[in-house]
Amino acid sequence: MPDAPLLNIVDLVKQFPLGGGFLSKPSAWIRAVDGVSFKVDRGESFGLVGESGCGKTTLGRLILRLIEPSAGRVEIDGQDIMALDRAEMGALRRKMQIIFQDPYSSLDPRMKVEGIITEPLRATQQLSKNQRREAAAELLEKVGLRRVDLDKYPHEFSGGQRQRIGIARALCVRPDLIVADEPVSALDVSIQAQVINLMEDLKEEFDLSYLFISHDLSVVQYICDRIAVMYLGAIVELASTRDFSVATRHPYTEALLKSVPLPDPHRRTEPFAMEGDVPNPIDPPQGCPFHPRCRYRFDRCSLEKPPLTAAAPDHLVACWLNGGKGLGNED
Amino acid sequence: MSSRLLEIENLNVHFHTPEGIARAVDGVSFHLDAGETIGLVGESGCGKSVTSLSILGLIPSPPGQIESGKIIFDGHNLLDFAAERLRKVRGHEISMIFQEPMTSLNPVLPIGRQVAEPLMIHQGLGKADALKKAARWLDHVKIPAAAKRLNDYPHQLSGGMRQRVMIAMAMVCGPKLLIADEPTTALDVTIQAQILSLMNRLKEELAMSLLLITHDLGVVAQMAARVVVMYAGQIVEEAGVGDIFDDPFHPYTEGLLKSMPRIGEGIGGAKRRLSEIPGIVPVLTEVIQGCKFADRCPHAFDVCRRSQPQLTDVGRGHRARCWLKEYPERRKSDA
Numbered sequence: 001m002p003d004a005p006l007l008n009i010v011d012l013v014k015q016f017p018l019g020g021g022f023l024s025k026p027s028a029w030i031r032a033v034d035g036v037s038f039k040v041d042r043g044e045s046f047g048l049v050g051e052s053g054c055g056k057t058t059l060g061r062l063i064l065r066l067i068e069p070s071a072g073r074v075e076i077d078g079q080d081i082m083a084l085d086r087a088e089m090g091a092l093r094r095k096m097q098i099i100f101q102d103p104y105s106s107l108d109p110r111m112k113v114e115g116i117i118t119e120p121l122r123a124t125q126q127l128s129k130n131q132r133r134e135a136a137a138e139l140l141e142k143v144g145l146r147r148v149d150l151d152k153y154p155h156e157f158s159g160g161q162r163q164r165i166g167i168a169r170a171l172c173v174r175p176d177l178i179v180a181d182e183p184v185s186a187l188d189v190s191i192q193a194q195v196i197n198l199m200e201d202l203k204e205e206f207d208l209s210y211l212f213i214s215h216d217l218s219v220v221q222y223i224c225d226r227i228a229v230m231y232l233g234a235i236v237e238l239a240s241t242r243d244f245s246v247a248t249r250h251p252y253t254e255a256l257l258k259s260v261p262l263p264d265p266h267r268r269t270e271p272f273a274m275e276g277d278v279p280n281p282i283d284p285p286q287g288c289p290f291h292p293r294c295r296y297r298f299d300r301c302s303l304e305k306p307p308l309t310a311a312a313p314d315h316l317v318a319c320w321l322n323g324g325k326g327l328g329n330e331d
Numbered sequence: 332m333s334s335r336l337l338e339i340e341n342l343n344v345h346f347h348t349p350e351g352i353a354r355a356v357d358g359v360s361f362h363l364d365a366g367e368t369i370g371l372v373g374e375s376g377c378g379k380s381v382t383s384l385s386i387l388g389l390i391p392s393p394p395g396q397i398e399s400g401k402i403i404f405d406g407h408n409l410l411d412f413a414a415e416r417l418r419k420v421r422g423h424e425i426s427m428i429f430q431e432p433m434t435s436l437n438p439v440l441p442i443g444r445q446v447a448e449p450l451m452i453h454q455g456l457g458k459a460d461a462l463k464k465a466a467r468w469l470d471h472v473k474i475p476a477a478a479k480r481l482n483d484y485p486h487q488l489s490g491g492m493r494q495r496v497m498i499a500m501a502m503v504c505g506p507k508l509l510i511a512d513e514p515t516t517a518l519d520v521t522i523q524a525q526i527l528s529l530m531n532r533l534k535e536e537l538a539m540s541l542l543l544i545t546h547d548l549g550v551v552a553q554m555a556a557r558v559v560v561m562y563a564g565q566i567v568e569e570a571g572v573g574d575i576f577d578d579p580f581h582p583y584t585e586g587l588l589k590s591m592p593r594i595g596e597g598i599g600g601a602k603r604r605l606s607e608i609p610g611i612v613p614v615l616t617e618v619i620q621g622c623k624f625a626d627r628c629p630h631a632f633d634v635c636r637r638s639q640p641q642l643t644d645v646g647r648g649h650r651a652r653c654w655l656k657e658y659p660e661r662r663k664s665d666a
Contacts, residue, residue, distance in 0.1 A: 051519035051520070051521065051522075052490075052519055158611045158612075159375075160611065161611070188374035188375055188546060189374065189546060189548070189587055189590055189591055190374065190586060190587060190590050190607070190608035191374075191611070192590070193590035193591070193592075193605040193606065193607045193608070194607045194608075194609075196592070196605055197604060197605055197607055200604075215519065215520065217520070217594060218591070218592045218593055218594045219592055221592070221594060221595075221596075222592035222596075222602075222605070245594070245595050246595075255521055256520060256521065257594065258524075259520045259521045259523065259524035260520055260549060260594050261523075261524075261527065261547070261549035261550050261552065261553040261554075262549055262552060262553065262594070263548045263549040263551075263552045263576070263588070263591060263593060264552055264576065265552040265553075265555075265572040265573050265575075265576050266573065266576075268552075268553055269553070270528065274521050274524070274525070277489045277491055277492070277522070278489075278519075
């Protein structure tokens with residue numbers, strides 16, 4: 001199916017049981033991902049932002065089928081991954097790979113770099129040991145490390161170098177899609193720039209698409225073409241990066257953007273203090289999940305949950321303001 | 332009103348490791364005036380946290396050892412204080428908040444008790460009075476229904492609320508100096524905004540000095556009056572916050588500022604490639620002849636690799652540790 005988007009997610013839901021045990025029923029369910037739909041096209045970098053507990057990491061794992069969804073569909077190249085058996089899923093894994101946040105815990109400390117990088121190859125391809133080593137050496141050089149590093153262990157590298165190894169491992173099967181879950185959050189600023197630039201270069205060279213999950217708006221905005229904002233398991237706004245910044249429609253997106261401290265001492269702003277915490281997902285608020293913290297709320301917001309609808313071409317928002325179009329921040 | 336509250340003179344802190352001596356703090360000198368906020372900036376392992384722990388006498392020893400230097404607080408050298416006398420300063424005149432509120436609060440003590448404890452120890456208040464004052468402080472840092480939550484345990488609170496408890500605990504005795512080590516790094520951005528706003532308000536109210544340790548240049552730009560930049564155990568640059576951002580002298584500071592993606596930048600225009608600082612920080616056990624940044628510096632030349640530059644005035648109270656002061660013609664314009 002050449003016309004199908006690379007990744008198509010339809011009404012994806014993941015519920016986690018709370019309490020309960022071997023024979024007893026769970027006392028409640030948490031809807032960590034609550035009906036999420038979006039598409040990622042080939043060559044696109046799609047950003048998923050939101051605060052801790054909004055469901056962005058769970059969503060990333062659902063897409064790779066590292067956990068099973070409660071409902072909904074994930075399609076890669078038009079293929080429903082839930083319909084695949086184990087062997088077919090293994091083959092599909094070559095199309096998508098993941099990079100994790102913590103380069104310290106995501107590499108096996110007892111394995112040499114060569115083994116770490118070629119592990120996906122051993123699982124999915126028939127290459128000789130020498131061919132695998134050659135492939136690993138080539139990849140290491142692509143990510144800015146050296147051939148001699150093949151025989152070292154993860155502890156011999158710095159955080160930034162370990163993240164490079166994680167990237168080389170993901171690239172090894174020549175995937176189409178890389179899910180990057182906070183890939184630079186644990187790194188220092190100067191190293192963060194190195195890894196971001198590397199990811200940009202590799203995207204060109206290997207024709208990659210990224211699903212970039214992060215809480216850091218400046219990084220997401222730098223890398224991504226489109227951005228979806230999640231709050232309590234659901235997307236509240238989805239727009240091009242440009243509209244996300246200059247034609248913001250959801251009050252939560254506005255609050256996120258204005259909360260980032262500006263690196264400019266001449267533009268000191270009183271921090272945009274939004275009241276309250278993210279609500280407890282066990283007991284989400286009635287109506288719009290954001291209304292208890294929203295400065296624009298009115299009667300309807302506490303009664304009915306706003307649907308995610310198109311407020312402008314390619315700009316979705318879930319907000320009752322202006323007849324369902326959200327804030328009128330037109331530029 | 333620019334009375335010196337804190338003056339650190341030539342502080343050297345070494346850690347004795349199996350790989351050799353790590354010079355975690357290598358000749359650090361700076362001062363903090365009463366009521367002033369300083370941002371202490373640098374990447375992991377640059378010595379910013381070790382510097383602050385030295386002020387409080389909290390360096391784990393062994394392996395750590397304050398080799399030499401002075402830490403003069405309110406006219407007294409804290410390094411001359413016996414443990415008992417230092418304990419009376421800590422939590423009373425100098426307090427500290429840490430990055431991770433969950434690990435710095437006691438998980439088995441109710442939060443009311445924890446906030447009240449410094450009052451009982453340092454000001455000799457009885458338990459009832461101390462708890463009353465603790466409740467007022469928890470209310471002041473905007474913990475909702477504070478009086479009812481005195482018996483809550485830390486795990487019952489969110490990350491932002493725990494950090495508020497930490498702040499209340501640090502503030503109850505009205506310290507002259509608050510040391511905040513990455514106070515908002517573990518928090519979400521909307522909660523970070525709340526905590527920064529709270530810290531600004533309390534600082535004004537109490538006319539307190541703040542030593543803010545962070546890697547986040549946005550936080551520094553919004554909070555600090557002066558900035559101290561550290562690299563590999565040394566101060567490489569120090570200036571007013573405006574000078575640091577507008578006219579950085581040291582190539583490391585310049586590199587940090589340029590390597591950061593910024594909100595709203597390049598929207599609709601061409602994407603700027605982030606500038607990288609190549610390489611990685613040197614190992615602290617390594618003895619380096621010249622400038623510690625030379626291997627990563629785009630301007631480095633032979634002198635930089637041969638001898639170490641001193642921290643000198645480059646104009647208007649702006650200090651930098653760089654040979655480009657003596658050899659300005661070596662600064663490459665395109666680097």
